[in-house]
Amino acid sequence: MATDGAPPRRQTGQLKTPKGTRDWVGQDLLxxxxxxQTITNVFKRHGGIPLDTPVFExxxxxxxxxxxxxxxxxxxxxxxxELASLRYDLTVPFARWLAMxxxxxxxKRYQIAKVYRRDQPAxxxxxxxxxxxxxxxxxxVYDPMIADAEILRVIVEVFRALQLKIRIKxxxxxxxxxxxxVCGVSPDKLRPVSSAVDKLDKAPWATVRSExxxxxxxxxxxxxxxxxxVGRNGGMRDMLKVLTADEGLCANSDVQAGLGDMRLxxxxxxxxxIPDVVSFDLALARGLDYYSGLIxxxxxxxxxxxxxxxxxxxxxxxDNLVGMYGKSTIPCVGLSFGVDRIFTILDSRRTKGxxxxxxxxxxxVMAVGGKEFxxxxxxxxxxxxxxxxxxxxxxxxxxxxxxxxxxxxAAGETPLAVILGQDELAAGQVRLKDARVTDRDAGQKxxxxxxxRQDLIEEVKRLLSVTSPA
Amino acid sequence: MATDGAPPRRQTGQLKTPKGTRDWVGQDLLxxxxxxQTITNVFKRHGGIPLDTPVFExxxxxxxxxxxxxxxxxxxxxxxxELASLRYDLTVPFARWLAMxxxxxxxKRYQIAKVYRRDQPAxxxxxxxxxxxxxxxxxxVYDPMIADAEILRVIVEVFRALQLKIRIKxxxxxxxxxxxxVCGVSPDKLRPVSSAVDKLDKAPWATVRSExxxxxxxxxxxxxxxxxxVGRNGGMRDMLKVLTADEGLCANSDVQAGLGDMRLxxxxxxxxxIPDVVSFDLALARGLDYYSGLIxxxxxxxxxxxxxxxxxxxxxxxDNLVGMYGKSTIPCVGLSFGVDRIFTILDSRRTKGxxxxxxxxxxxVMAVGGKEFxxxxxxxxxxxxxxxxxxxxxxxxxxxxxxxxxxxxAAGETPLAVILGQDELAAGQVRLKDARVTDRDAGQKxxxxxxxRQDLIEEVKRLLSVTSPA
Numbered sequence: 028m029a030t031d032g033a034p035p036r037r038q039t040g041q042l043k044t045p046k047g048t049r050d051w052v053g054q055d056l057l058x059x060x061x062x063x064q065t066i067t068n069v070f071k072r073h074g075g076i077p078l079d080t081p082v083f084e085x086x087x088x089x090x091x092x093x094x095x096x097x098x099x100x101x102x103x104x105x106x107x108x109e110l111a112s113l114r115y116d117l118t119v120p121f122a123r124w125l126a127m128x129x130x131x132x133x134x135k136r137y138q139i140a141k142v143y144r145r146d147q148p149a150x151x152x153x154x155x156x157x158x159x160x161x162x163x164x165x166x167x168v169y170d171p172m173i174a175d176a177e178i179l180r181v182i183v184e185v186f187r188a189l190q191l192k193i194r195i196k197x198x199x200x201x202x203x204x205x206x207x208x209v210c211g212v213s214p215d216k217l218r219p220v221s222s223a224v225d226k227l228d229k230a231p232w233a234t235v236r237s238e239x240x241x242x243x244x245x246x247x248x249x250x251x252x253x254x255x256x257v258g259r260n261g262g263m264r265d266m267l268k269v270l271t272a273d274e275g276l277c278a279n280s281d282v283q284a285g286l287g288d289m290r291l292x293x294x295x296x297x298x299x300x301i302p303d304v305v306s307f308d309l310a311l312a313r314g315l316d317y318y319s320g321l322i323x324x325x326x327x328x329x330x331x332x333x334x335x336x337x338x339x340x341x342x343x344x345x346d347n348l349v350g351m352y353g354k355s356t357i358p359c360v361g362l363s364f365g366v367d368r369i370f371t372i373l374d375s376r377r378t379k380g381x382x383x384x385x386x387x388x389x390x391x392v393m394a395v396g397g398k399e400f401x402x403x404x405x406x407x408x409x410x411x412x413x414x415x416x417x418x419x420x421x422x423x424x425x426x427x428x429x430x431x432x433x434x435x436x437a438a439g440e441t442p443l444a445v446i447l448g449q450d451e452l453a454a455g456q457v458r459l460k461d462a463r464v465t466d467r468d469a470g471q472k473x474x475x476x477x478x479x480r481q482d483l484i485e486e487v488k489r490l491l492s493v494t495s496p497a
Numbered sequence: 498m499a500t501d502g503a504p505p506r507r508q509t510g511q512l513k514t515p516k517g518t519r520d521w522v523g524q525d526l527l528x529x530x531x532x533x534q535t536i537t538n539v540f541k542r543h544g545g546i547p548l549d550t551p552v553f554e555x556x557x558x559x560x561x562x563x564x565x566x567x568x569x570x571x572x573x574x575x576x577x578x579e580l581a582s583l584r585y586d587l588t589v590p591f592a593r594w595l596a597m598x599x600x601x602x603x604x605k606r607y608q609i610a611k612v613y614r615r616d617q618p619a620x621x622x623x624x625x626x627x628x629x630x631x632x633x634x635x636x637x638v639y640d641p642m643i644a645d646a647e648i649l650r651v652i653v654e655v656f657r658a659l660q661l662k663i664r665i666k667x668x669x670x671x672x673x674x675x676x677x678x679v680c681g682v683s684p685d686k687l688r689p690v691s692s693a694v695d696k697l698d699k700a701p702w703a704t705v706r707s708e709x710x711x712x713x714x715x716x717x718x719x720x721x722x723x724x725x726x727v728g729r730n731g732g733m734r735d736m737l738k739v740l741t742a743d744e745g746l747c748a749n750s751d752v753q754a755g756l757g758d759m760r761l762x763x764x765x766x767x768x769x770x771i772p773d774v775v776s777f778d779l780a781l782a783r784g785l786d787y788y789s790g791l792i793x794x795x796x797x798x799x800x801x802x803x804x805x806x807x808x809x810x811x812x813x814x815x816d817n818l819v820g821m822y823g824k825s826t827i828p829c830v831g832l833s834f835g836v837d838r839i840f841t842i843l844d845s846r847r848t849k850g851x852x853x854x855x856x857x858x859x860x861x862v863m864a865v866g867g868k869e870f871x872x873x874x875x876x877x878x879x880x881x882x883x884x885x886x887x888x889x890x891x892x893x894x895x896x897x898x899x900x901x902x903x904x905x906x907a908a909g910e911t912p913l914a915v916i917l918g919q920d921e922l923a924a925g926q927v928r929l930k931d932a933r934v935t936d937r938d939a940g941q942k943x944x945x946x947x948x949x950r951q952d953l954i955e956e957v958k959r960l961l962s963v964t965s966p967a
Contacts, residue, residue, distance in 0.1 A: 040557030042597055046579045048551035050594055052606075056547045072890045074856040081518035081584075081627050082552055082611060086509030102574035104584075106615060111515045113552075113573075122507045124520055127512055134854065136522075141552060145576060157551050169895030173874070177895075184885060231647075298878035340664050352512050384604065386544040404643070408768035415654060416770075420542045425639030425647075 047148030053384045075137040086110040094316040099144045113143035117162040126352035133167030161348035164361030176295035187458040194328040198311040205281030211249035260308035263293040320344035347429025391438035392423040395446040402428035517618030517626025523854045545607040549589040556580040564786040569614045570879030583613035587632040596822035634831030646765035664798040670783040675751030695782035710867035730778035733763040790814030861908035862893040864917040872898035
């Protein structure tokens, strides 16, 4: 609302970022970059190739991929031209890229980028409307479950590197579909039932049961049979034993095929040394439409992390998604890290410093002088320039005549200081002070050692190469 | 359009990225990352702190910042809630952040992120609707023109590091405004006239003159006086001499103030060792509304780069922008690199390899055997796991029984191969082959050296540390 008498062009709208979004700056950003770098290193260790796609896609590309969650997609306004929407995840853009590049028969690709969901934000828990995903996907025809096992191995390596204890819950879409069918669910209701079961990590069974019966039109008997199954979870080998003994269940061909996959997976996880972190959980459903085989979700396994954080990585196999774009399909299995949630957990462990906005500079260039001191600005600029030319991080006070105390304060934690004086400069000399060397008696009066100006770069490089100066 | 008889859920929409956007993959992405890393290093050398902002802002935040170019802003659909638009540049989000953090009195911030403009794309020339900007801005009260000179110094350092010859055109908004006033332009027409003059890098004077006279309602006499001035450019010192001698021009207080700034800038550029790359060009106007002092544009100065590429970096001083958000203002000067255009130039210099999708792996784990060979999958997995645990980049064929030739082909350019055989494994041994060592007589028959399995990691690390093996 404009107010009469307000200064011209001054705005009265709210001064904030849009709902569910945030700025990242300084130390926070450096921690986030550390997470990205750690994850990228693991992706590369497994032969990953980077991909970057536009932040928005043609709206058709996103259609019919996300089931009930499609309502959370952000659309761009129709400004004449194409209809487009912000990407909801990185999987669909990768599938679209694969469909456009049918010459690519096998690839491990990774992508680290922001995705967008018009969900109810909960910033303290790391749930935002704009958030980063780090995805790693293996596309191509291979022998069954080998790529799937490698994906789970990637998960373990990433969280080991981040020093975060985890548990991976796995399940299989064909087992779930077969199980629902055995319980009496008709084929057209498989996805809606799956969506309801997917809510079991946030809601108790009673709530899910009433959704099944009242909203999805499932009979009470069928719902109770489902309830019995989805309560089961345990180690891979134990669960395989129990389910294989269930003759009614195993008569279903989907269940048979799924259990075959899970047996292979169990042996591959053992070969890769990671059977213990994986549990087989029949309640895991994953909401998205496109999964066709193994599905998984990673949750923190750490008493210090509140359970409400939810999953910190998830994914699954989607063999038919690429085929939806009208060309031949290519089987894929993939994984997505929820970086903002991982950030929230790691951030809570960090000891916070005084300032989140600390710059990192190696050398501060200052000047001192008596009554006729003119500030030596051109000389400070010339010395900083010499340092920059040598690739050294340097600053000086952006004032013509800075006071001595101002300069010392601005130098802050900078390890080295070059101190210029008129007489020394005339003699071809500068003073170099190592602020990391504490001299109790000297303090701020310590103006450093006199060295020849021509030796400055060499001497600065020598001092910076010493981590703990004598 | 749905077609009867088409397979279910198969889509018939166009399979492409939205107009003016593109995917980035493999070698292209690595070149782009090299550009980002080079620029980031220079930003950090000057004390830069990273900032990341959301890809969309509240629509009000972007309003009245971009003059005639506002029509190029992408809006998000009104889906109930806040009205938002994709960011058009990184300057306005930074100004919004400064306005929200009035405790920050001085900062050098950098941001590397995508921005969005609904412009006519020209992909071959590197002009896209989604493109990266790399911004560096210095905010705070300092003595005049010191920060401005440092920004120009940052430009020179970045392009030196990228080995790209450039010329920086500079001008001053107050000189331009004063000059237009002296020529007879009324205050309400300063910005429209400036917008028209800004087109001089793409259009001849005759075109701009007719826009001034026919569209902007400027008299022919005034237009001709403007035309005389905007044809002038040259070295800083030469131009200062010529303009200072123009008494009619210097009677204007804006011109006086601008020339004072330019005199300071000339001396600071000399102290920083970069006077020669800068030319003072009265035709440079910059379209954006928010500039208030020095403005500049960087163009390639290289016979091999076509002139149509346009500016590859640009920026200026904007002292009043932050104040538009209703709180106290903070003076800023900043700079934006057009990374996609820089990419286009550097990419044309690159010699292209056979594949843009090369993965980088250190060790390929394979297996060989006779008639009863079962593929040794679990063993290959276990050895790869051992390598991954040691942080070594490793792969194996995702097949139960891979053929020998398949494995050698898949290994490709991988420097090392671990070759497993049933008998050797039983004896606690594996074969290790360094593919970089060419043995003409052996070729593919060379199965490497037998080593104890327990020495594998140590031996692999030793070989990988040797850049040119004997």
